[in-house]
Structure formats: C-alpha cells, structure tokens
Amino acid sequence: xxxxxxxxxxxxxxxxxxxxxxxxxxxxxxxxxxxxxxxxxxxxxxxxxxxxxxxxxxxxxxxxxxxxxxxxxxxxxxxxxxxxxxxxxxxxxxxxxxxxxxxxxxxxxxxxxxxxxxxxxxxxxxxxxxxxxxxxxxxxxxxxxxxxxxxxxxxxxxxxxxxxxxxxxxxxxxxxxxxxxxxxxxxxxxxxxxxxxxxxxxxxxxxxxxxxxxxxxxxxxxxxxxxxxxxxxxxxxxxxxxxxxxxxxxxxxxxxxxxxxxxxxxxxxxxxxxxxxxxxxxxxxxxxxxxxxxxxxxxxxxxxxxxxxxxxxxxxxxxxxx
Numbered sequence: 001x002x003x004x005x006x007x008x009x010x011x012x013x014x015x016x017x018x019x020x021x022x023x024x025x026x027x028x029x030x031x032x033x034x035x036x037x038x039x040x041x042x043x044x045x046x047x048x049x050x051x052x053x054x055x056x057x058x059x060x061x062x063x064x065x066x067x068x069x070x071x072x073x074x075x076x077x078x079x080x081x082x083x084x085x086x087x088x089x090x091x092x093x094x095x096x097x098x099x100x101x102x103x104x105x106x107x108x109x110x111x112x113x114x115x116x117x118x119x120x121x122x123x124x125x126x127x128x129x130x131x132x133x134x135x136x137x138x139x140x141x142x143x144x145x146x147x148x149x150x151x152x153x154x155x156x157x158x159x160x161x162x163x164x165x166x167x168x169x170x171x172x173x174x175x176x177x178x179x180x181x182x183x184x185x186x187x188x189x190x191x192x193x194x195x196x197x198x199x200x201x202x203x204x205x206x207x208x209x210x211x212x213x214x215x216x217x218x219x220x221x222x223x224x225x226x227x228x229x230x231x232x233x234x235x236x237x238x239x240x241x242x243x244x245x246x247x248x249x250x251x252x253x254x255x256x257x258x259x260x261x262x263x264x265x266x267x268x269x270x271x272x273x274x275x276x277x278x279x280x281x282x283x284x285x286x287x288x289x290x291x292x293x294x295x296x297x298x299x300x301x302x303x304x305x306x307x308x309x310x311x312x313x314x315x316x317x318x319x320x321x322x
Contacts, residue, residue, distance in 0.1 A: 003230060004030045004074040006061055006107060007081030009038035012122070015182035015223035016078065017043065021054065025231060028053060032070040032081070034060040042183040061103030068110045076118040076230045079107050085188050086126050086148040087278060093147040100151035101158070108159055112166025118233045119159065120226055123172040125215055125242060127153045128281040134213070134249075137284040138174070138240045145279050160239050169233040176215035176244030176283065178222055180302040181309045190252065191216065191299070194259045195306045203268040204260070208277030210253025215244040215283040218297035228293045235291045242285050245295045249282045255299070262303050 003020055005013050008031030020026050031043065035058060043056065059066030061081045071077065082100045083089060089096040104121065111119050127150075128136050129143030144150040156172045163170040179191030187193050194204050217225075225243045229236045250258075253269075260267045288294070 001026050001075045001231065002028050002030070002073050004032065004071050004077045006032045006067075006070075006077070006079050007038075009033040009035060009040060009042045009184060010080060011178065011182055011184045011186045012219055012222050012226065013080050014038075014042035014184035015219050016226055017054070019223055019227045020230075023227070023231065028055065030055045030057060030070050030074065032057050032059050032061070032066065034058065037084075038184055044183075061106055062098055064106045064109065067106045068113070071110045071114050071116065074114065074116050076120070076233075077107060077111055077116055078120045078122075078226050078230050079104060080122045080226070082122065082152075083148065084186070086146045088188075089147040096147040097151050100148065101155050104155040105158060108162050108166065111168055112162070116168050118230065119163070119168055119170040120229045121155065121159055121170065121172040122226070123152045123156055123174045123240070124149065125174045125176055125244070125281055125283050126279055127174070128279070128283070130212075130280045131282075134282040135284045136242075136281055138238070138242055138287055149279075156240065171229055171233070171236045171238065172240045173225060173229060173243045174240060175222055175225075176217035176248065178219045179216055179299070179306070180218040180220060180297065181306055182219045182223075190214070191255060191259075191303065192306060194256060195263065195303055196310065198259050198263040198267050199307060199310050201264065201267070203270045204256040206252055206256060206269065206271050207275040209271065209273055210256065210277075211251055212277045212280035213249055213251055213282040215249045215281070215285075216255075216299055217244045217248065217295060218302045221295040221297055224296075225293055228291065235293075238287065241288050241291065242283050243288060244283060244285050246285050248295070248299060250299065252277070258300060259303055262300060263307055
C-alpha cells in the first residue's frame with residue numbers, strides 16, 4: 001500500500017509517519033507539506049529520501065498541481081494539512097477557508113482523478129461548539145463557533161457529497177483535543193501549554209470559570225486512529241466518527257488541577273472570568289467501538305510524559321512559548 005499524508009511534518013503527522021513505516025503492509029509514504037507551520041527536522045531518522053520508503057514533497061494543498069503530483073500511485077490519503085489553532089482563525093478567516101476547505105476540495109478532486117481507494121479526513125470535535133448536552137454523538141447537529149470549525153464542517157460535507165461521484169471510500173475523524181509529545185509538538189494546545197507553564201512555575205490561567213468541557217486524546221493515539229482508518233477502511237464504514245474515549249472528557253478547570261497535582265502542588269491557578277472560554281462539548285465515543293480501535297493513554301500519563309520530555313531530553317524541535 002502507498003500512502004500520502006498531507007501536512008505530514010506537523011504535530012500528528014510526525015507521530016503518524018513512523019507508525020505507518022513499521023507496518024509491513026505499507027510499501028511507501030509520501031509527505032506533502034508547505035512547511036509554513038512545521039519543519040523537516042520532525043522527520044529526521046525516518047528514511048526521508050530513501051527510494052521506495054519515504055518521499056517528501058514541499059507543496060501546498062491550495063495548489064492543485066502540488067496535490068496531484070504528490071498523489072501519484074497512492075492507495076490511501078490521510079488529509080491532515082490545515083490551519084489549526086481554532087481561536088486564532090477569527091483573524092484569518094479567508095486564509096483558513098482557502099487551506100481547510102479549498103485545499104480539501106483539491107485533495108478530493110485529485111483522489112477522484114487518480115483512482116485513490118480511500119480518503120481519511122482530519123476533522124474535529126471543535127465543530128460541536130457550545131453544546132448543552134453531555135452526550136454529544138455523531139448525530140448531534142454541529143454548531144461551529146470559529147472559522148476553523150466552519151471550514152472543517154463544510155469540508156466534511158464536501159467529502160460526503162462527492163465520494164460516491166468519485167468512487168472512493170472516505171471517513172472524517174472528528175478528533176478530540178490533542179496533547180502529548182511528538183517531534184512536531186505544539187504549544188498552543190491547553191494541556192501542552194499548561195505543562196510548560198507548570199514546569200516554569202508560572203500560573204495556569206483559565207478563561208471563564210473553567211467549567212467548559214473538552215474531550216482529550218494523546219497525539220500518539222490520534223496517530224494510531226488515522227493509521228487504522230487508512231489501512232483498514234472496511235472497519236470504518238461510517239462517514240463520521242468521534243475519536244477519543246468517554247472517560248477522557250474533562251472540564252478545563254480539572255485539567256489545571258490534574259497538572260497541579262502531578263507536577264507542582266504549589267502552582268497557582270488563576271481565572272479571567274470576564275474572558276470568553278470558547279467552545280464547550282462533552283462527547284460520546286460509542287460509535288468508535290464499532291471499528292475495534294480504542295485509545296491507550298490516559299491524560300495523567302501524557303502529562304508525566306510531557307514533563308519528562310521537557311526536563312530530561314533535548315529533543316523538542318518546536319519553539320517554546322514565551
């Protein structure tokens with residue numbers, strides 16, 4: 001099997017690539033990335049440039065020619081490339097739709113033209129918005145509150161409406177909020193950022209009262225889910241799956257308390273109660289059980305692992321937050 005990963009140098013992609021390469025059913029992997037928010041250092045040691053192993057192509061999903069060139073002889077596409085950081089996309093609406101929607105349109109079009117068998121799309125639970133239910137499943141109507149979520153939701157609809165036309169399998173993975181270490185680790189995610197602040201003895205600042213809910217998933221579990229959906233499409237027959245675990249829904253205040261408990265009992269937790277806390281969604285993952293995929297990490301394990309990476313290694317390649 002030949003696999004294409006768009007955005008493969010990023011946070012999830014740099015965790016996913018080694019998992020694909022260790023699978024005997026994978027013959028080759030192509031990585032398409034424009035390096036706008038990542039670095040080739042995230043792929044060091046993975047055999048990039050080795051014939052019939054890993055091929056890197058610098059390109060942009062907004063350019064159809066780049067996508068089609070990277071997709072030659074591909075059996076499965078894992079489409080990760082996107083502008084992330086949902087809150088920041090309020091200031092980048094046009095660019096967000098260009099990348100996250102128009103880029104997906106290019107991926108779908110090329111997949112249809114080149115007879116790709118399977119497309120796995122990186123969506124997000126963020127598109128549920130601020131839901132009052134504590135049992136949000138895939139039948140719940142999304143309520144996107146930012147351009148990132150809006151573009152992801154529209155891209156899901158695009159894929160669902162065109163997969164029959166083009167004749168490929170497709171599924172959208174509505175991923176929980178990621179945390180944990182990978183070579184392309186991001187620090188604009190709440191757990192990762194809070195861990196860094198705890199280790200530097202700075203207060204954990206919570207917007208609002210901390211009661212808003214989020215589901216969380218370790219980046220290594222997220223990578224495993226994308227791999228499973230890419231290599232075993234028959235196990236993922238539905239158009240959409242929430243990806244996470246029922247016992248990994250947390251209120252943001254609880255996240256801060258867990259980090260305080262694990263890393264620094266004297267750590268101060270502060271509240272900006274007049275600031276908007278953003279989306280809140282408590283998600284049900286029962287449908288995911290039908291795929292026979294399940295997560296492995298707990299949040300506490302991920303916090304301890306991050307702390308170890310910060311304090312005991314020099315492997316972090318992304319810039320640290322100020």
